[in-house]
Amino acid sequence: MKRDIFQALADPTRRAILMLLATQSMTPNAIAAHFDMTRQAVSKHIQYLADSEIIGPEKNGREIMYHVNPDQMKAFDHWLEQFRNLLEKRFSQLDDLLNNLKD
Structure with missing residues (x-):
């Protein structure tokens, strides 16, 4: 299974x-x-x-x-990379918003 x-x-x-x-x-x-x-x-x-x-x-x-099993770990790492990219994009958007509020 x-x-x-x-x-x-x-x-x-x-x-x-x-x-x-x-x-x-x-x-x-x-x-x-x-x-x-x-x-x-x-x-x-x-x-x-x-x-x-x-x-x-x-x-x-x-x-x-x-x-x-390196192939299975690569698939997991690929998923994590997508998740990291999404979080980085959101944090970047938040940084931009906070910087705009300061100005």
Whole structure:
């Protein structure tokens, strides 16, 4: 089941997992070692991120390594860029209005 990227990133634990994976691929056990929760709870977070395609599994021998999916992150960054541009435009309009009121 495909999950929404925004819901996936809404959880602080999932964001922390993503930050861990941003530097290197890791096994579920290696990821779980960074959290004070059960391995099963961490696995649910990993699965949620995988279902949203933010991270992906890769077989490495008998182990599964998870890594960040750059294509999905680029799509998210594209959305953020549009949002940033909209906010910058609005702030610029507000600056113009305030400057006109001073004059």
